[in-house]
Amino acid sequence: MTGYTVIGANGFVGSHVVDHLRGRGIEPFCPVRDDPRLWDRDLGRIFYCAGLTGDYRSRPFATVEAHVALLARLLERARFDRIVYLSSTRLYGSQAGGEGRETLPIAVDAGDHEHLYELSKLLGENLTLHRSDGRGVVARLSYVFGWDDRAEGFLSEWLRRAAREREISLDSSPGYARDYIHIDDVVVALKALLDRGPAGIVNVARGETVSNVQLAELFAAQGWRIAFTRGNDGGSAGERIDAARLVALGMAARPILPLISGFLDGLK
Structure with missing residues (x-):
């Protein structure tokens, strides 16, 4: 082998x-x-x-x-x-x-x-x-994001903080979005x-961008309060990533919002 x-x-x-x-x-x-x-x-x-x-x-x-x-x-x-x-x-x-x-x-x-x-x-x-x-x-x-201690990046840190805090202030703008x-x-x-x-x-990649606004609304629906330190100026919309080739190979990534919703459910 x-x-x-x-x-x-x-x-x-x-x-x-x-x-x-x-x-x-x-x-x-x-x-x-x-x-x-x-x-x-x-x-x-x-x-x-x-x-x-x-x-x-x-x-x-x-x-x-x-x-x-x-x-x-x-x-x-x-x-x-x-x-x-x-x-x-x-x-x-x-x-x-x-x-x-x-x-x-x-x-x-x-x-x-x-x-x-x-x-x-x-x-x-x-x-x-x-x-x-x-x-x-x-x-x-x-x-790439996750919620264990090894995970890196903005969203990973947000999720780890959610395990400790119910009110979270983030150094970002509502319009910031990433795949x-x-x-x-x-x-x-x-x-x-x-x-x-x-x-x-x-x-x-997933092939779709998710904004801070979408994430904050999801958190709010689950009982968290999210604030952003930067103005609502649209932020960075991120690149539009084409994941068609990955999907054609039978390896489509899971939708992000349901994954995060399930993670938050587990914190309650």
Whole structure:
């Protein structure tokens, strides 16, 4: 049986991948930093979950190492069957109209220091697609959330606070909206892409945006009081992510509002 390797197993997504595999009786190889075993064993199917998000500006060299350099060494030297490289739908943020479809070219500016994240992720995608001998697939993840202590991001923190507080003030605007996807749906999709998915790029997303207003109304209906510190100026509507390819592969993510409603029910 082909084994699995999780690069970045201590991170938010990577640790949930490990849990998912172990829950099915599969013990993955989880290399540590600079692990020499990467080069003397068959890595099987690789989940490449290494990466930086919020701190990429202050750690530019670590960002390039995680998004590109380690990946390049693996593709050049390691023995493996397939690899799924985790990228992000935030790459679509620079698109005119904010449209997020896998086939569209991505516009970036090498002269803009803010584009280090996008440039490094795109280079990682290019290597995965064109230097893996057809064994690579790119998963562009939308805004992943959860409610355990490992979960990262705005919505995850909101949900954790809901477990402690009934009145919550959030540093955001009512119009802020994102395409959210639950971590469990992400993990299922990643394994399916690695096991039987096609080569190429796949948006791992719900395919719909949910606004702070919608979320606040849901919380209010369940007995919470939500306030926002920023004005109701429309906020950021987020990118419109096309999840049709994921759906066509039979891996549609679950609707977000019913998931959160069920979570809040469990807190009562």
